Amino acid sequence: xxxxxxxxxxxxxxxxxxxxxxxxxxxxxxxxxxxxxxxxxxxxxxxxxxxxxxxxxxxxxxxxxxxxxxxxxxxxxxxxxxxxxxxxxxxxxxxxxxxxxxxxxxxxxxxxxxxxxxxxxxxxxxxxxxxxxxxxxxxxxxx
Numbered sequence: 001x002x003x004x005x006x007x008x009x010x011x012x013x014x015x016x017x018x019x020x021x022x023x024x025x026x027x028x029x030x031x032x033x034x035x036x037x038x039x040x041x042x043x044x045x046x047x048x049x050x051x052x053x054x055x056x057x058x059x060x061x062x063x064x065x066x067x068x069x070x071x072x073x074x075x076x077x078x079x080x081x082x083x084x085x086x087x088x089x090x091x092x093x094x095x096x097x098x099x100x101x102x103x104x105x106x107x108x109x110x111x112x113x114x115x116x117x118x119x120x121x122x123x124x125x126x127x128x129x130x131x132x133x134x135x136x137x138x139x140x141x142x143x
Contacts, residue, residue, distance in 0.1 A: 001031075001140055002031075002032045002050070003030065003031060003032070003140070004029065004030040004032065004034060004035065004136070004138055005027060005028075005029050005030075005136075005137040005138075005139065006027065006028050006029075006030075006120060006123065006137075007026065007134070007137075008025065008027070008123050008135070009024070009026075010053045010135055011052070011137060012052040012053050012137065013053070026126070030116065032138075034113075036071070037064060037067055037117075038064065039063045039064055039067065041063070042054075042056060042060050042064075042136065050138055050139050050140070051137060051138060051139070052137045052139055052141075053136075054135065054136045054137065055133035055134070055135055056135070057133070058128065060134075061127060061128055061133070061134045062128065064134070065121055065124045065125070065128070068117050068120060068121050068124070069094075069121060071117060072093060072117050073094070075110045075113060075117075076114065078110065079110050080108060081098070082101065082108075085099075086099060086101075088100070088102070088103065089101070089102065089115065091114075091115075091118050100115055102114070
C-alpha cells in the first residue's frame, strides 16, 4: 500500500527501527488520500510516482505548511468545539488554544486528522527554523 512519509531527516538510508530509535528524528505518515498536502509543483519537479527522501526547498516547505494550515482551518470550522476541559489535547493554532480528542472514541471524526496535520506543521516549522530541509517520500516500502 502506498503511503506518504514526511520527515525531518533522511529516512531510507537505515532501517525503520534505527530511524525511530533516534528521538531527534520526527516523521508523519499518511495514506495517499491525503496527497492534497503535497504542492503540485513538487510532484511536477520530482516527476516520478514513487520516490524516497526527496528534500524540499524552503519555498516548497513553506507552501506545504500553508496548505496544511488551510486544511486545519477548514477542518476546525466544520467540527463541534469541545467545552473547556472536555478535550484530550490542546493545540495552539492561529493564536488560539483548541481542545481536540484524536482518539477514535471522540465525537469529532476530523480530530485525528487535525492532530496529524498539526504535528506535521510542527515538524515543518522546526525544520524551517533550523534551516533544514523536509524530506518527502511516496512509497509502498517502509524499509
